[in-house]
Amino acid sequence: MRILHHYPLCPFSRKIRLVMAEKALEVELRTVRYWEENDEFLRLNPGGFVPVLEEDNKAVVVGDYAILEYLDEAYPQHKGLTGRTLQERAEIRRLVHWFDGKFYHEVSQKVYGERVEKRLLKNGFPSTDIIREGLQNIQMHLDYIAWIVEQKSWLAGRNLTVADLTAAAHLSTLDYFGDVPWDKYPATKDWYMKLKSRPTFRSLLEDIVAGHRRADHYPELDF
Amino acid sequence: MRILHHYPLCPFSRKIRLVMAEKALEVELRTVRYWEENDEFLRLNPGGFVPVLEEDNKAVVVGDYAILEYLDEAYPQHKGLTGRTLQERAEIRRLVHWFDGKFYHEVSQKVYGERVEKRLLKNGFPSTDIIREGLQNIQMHLDYIAWIVEQKSWLAGRNLTVADLTAAAHLSTLDYFGDVPWDKYPATKDWYMKLKSRPTFRSLLEDIVAGHRRADHYPELDF
Numbered sequence: 119m120r121i122l123h124h125y126p127l128c129p130f131s132r133k134i135r136l137v138m139a140e141k142a143l144e145v146e147l148r149t150v151r152y153w154e155e156n157d158e159f160l161r162l163n164p165g166g167f168v169p170v171l172e173e174d175n176k177a178v179v180v181g182d183y184a185i186l187e188y189l190d191e192a193y194p195q196h197k198g199l200t201g202r203t204l205q206e207r208a209e210i211r212r213l214v215h216w217f218d219g220k221f222y223h224e225v226s227q228k229v230y231g232e233r234v235e236k237r238l239l240k241n242g243f244p245s246t247d248i249i250r251e252g253l254q255n256i257q258m259h260l261d262y263i264a265w266i267v268e269q270k271s272w273l274a275g276r277n278l279t280v281a282d283l284t285a286a287a288h289l290s291t292l293d294y295f296g297d298v299p300w301d302k303y304p305a306t307k308d309w310y311m312k313l314k315s316r317p318t319f320r321s322l323l324e325d326i327v328a329g330h331r332r333a334d335h336y337p338e339l340d341f
Numbered sequence: 342m343r344i345l346h347h348y349p350l351c352p353f354s355r356k357i358r359l360v361m362a363e364k365a366l367e368v369e370l371r372t373v374r375y376w377e378e379n380d381e382f383l384r385l386n387p388g389g390f391v392p393v394l395e396e397d398n399k400a401v402v403v404g405d406y407a408i409l410e411y412l413d414e415a416y417p418q419h420k421g422l423t424g425r426t427l428q429e430r431a432e433i434r435r436l437v438h439w440f441d442g443k444f445y446h447e448v449s450q451k452v453y454g455e456r457v458e459k460r461l462l463k464n465g466f467p468s469t470d471i472i473r474e475g476l477q478n479i480q481m482h483l484d485y486i487a488w489i490v491e492q493k494s495w496l497a498g499r500n501l502t503v504a505d506l507t508a509a510a511h512l513s514t515l516d517y518f519g520d521v522p523w524d525k526y527p528a529t530k531d532w533y534m535k536l537k538s539r540p541t542f543r544s545l546l547e548d549i550v551a552g553h554r555r556a557d558h559y560p561e562l563d564f
Contacts, residue, residue: 164485165435165443177428181442184434187410192427204415205400211407212388219404220388262387 123150123159123170126325127234127294129226130182130218131169132287137189137280139318141196145171147321153238182218186280198277210274213281217288221259226288228252229297234330253297260298264305272309286313290322296333300341315339346373346382346393349548350457350517352449353405353441354392355510360412360503362541364419368394370544376461405441409503421500433497436504440511444482449511451475452520457553476520483521487528495532509536513545519556523564538562 122138122145124131138145150159150168163170163180171179171188179188190200201207229252232244263285266273273281289310292298300307313319323337335341345361345368347354361368373382373391386393386403394402394411402411413423424430452475455467486508489496496504512533515521523530536542546560558564 163435165439167443177431179431180435181438183406183438183442184431187434188427188431191430204411207414208400208402208407208411211410212386212403215404215406216388219406220390 119146121172129288129291134169136283210279210281214284217284224255225252260303260306267309344395352511352514359506433502433504437507440507447478448475483526483529490532
């Protein structure tokens with residue numbers, strides 16, 4: 119079976135897990151301790167980061183950007199996920215970029231990066247100032263999501279797309295630690311609850327990572 | 342005519358300029374002072390970053406990721422630039438991600454980010470420690486390019502692709518300031534010289550940005 123080399127808490131891996139689940143593509147998940155020396159993994163991806171997809175035919179697709187576009191081209195089922203017209207596709211990619219780029223740098227890198235990655239990479243101690251900055255920044259993003267989903271059902275319009283899955287993937291990593299102030303953003307919470315209730319989300323909710331305390335509400339559908 | 346909202350020294354804008362030039366798409370370049378309050382630009386891109394493409398039909402495409410994929414889908418001429426098979430396309434996107442992600446964080450963000458962006462954003466003083474770390478990190482990347490182009494003509498194989506244009510875009514921003522130690526990496530220098538000699542590179546070499554001292558060798562084809 120095809121293999122996704124991933125790390126359970128990595129938001130970029132989570133995005134791909136969600137997309138593959140929505141496309142009903144079976145996959146074996148293999149956790150990579152990417153912060154350790156690992157020659158076998160470096161042969162697959164000299165960059166040393168996850169996710170990496172290994173197909174049955176041994177084709178290797180490296181990185182969430184290449185995998186996302188590959189899945190769209192290789193498995194055109196559920197085409198609506200990435201949009202049908204050039205304009206829809208541009209809007210969906212704008213939002214994917216928003217969460218993978220802007221949200222990641224302003225929030226995830228500061229909160230998750232300090233809390234988890236710094237420890238894994240043995241790269242110094244977490245800075246509470248940086249974490250606080252990330253938790254401050256998340257508010258604008260939760261507000262932005264609320265503003266959009268109050269007008270439309272989903273981020274890019276009337277249908278669920280990879281924009282929603284990308285945003286949810288990033289938020290789910292933070293939510294594992296209880297770092298998302300849902301109650302202040304009810305519209306965003308409703309949107310996230312719709313995503314969390316999908317069967318395709320289940321695998322994420324079952325993640326338990328040793329050494330990282332999971333917030334009690336994390337797996338609950340009613341949170 | 343279509344408009345590219347950009348900033349001359351932004352590596353992501355430079356990538357799109359190179360791709361559009363290779364596809365022979367005419368475009369008017371409009372410089373955005375993205376670090377200033379600018380309601381007109383925020384209406385085009387609420388994220389406030391460049392590049393943004395505005396088409397003649399008023400379609401707006403935001404961010405280098407969406408624009409790159411949009412150009413591939415909307416203007417299929419010179420299709421080789423993004424690869425023909427799924428495997429070629431995955432390899433090209435792996436490399437684009439390498440330079441936009443890994444290289445940007447390990448090098449550009451530290452060198453260009455400290456030297457230029459911090460000043461524009463009035464976000465504190467440049468840290469010489471961080472700049473030094475970036476200049477240290479660039480060596481592995483120059484070595485990686487050398488290792489590839491010694492085996493193949495271009496980064497993704499026998500043809501020029503957006504992987505080369507992305508790598509060159511990032512390097513050209515650093516080269517503006519004289520931050521690339523070309524002489525230690527002759528194979529990388531040869532590869533860059535081939536790119537720099539292309540007519541499509543000319544617009545980048547003509548960039549002069551007030552307030553930022555340009556290295557003397559920057560516009561020279563024989564450097």
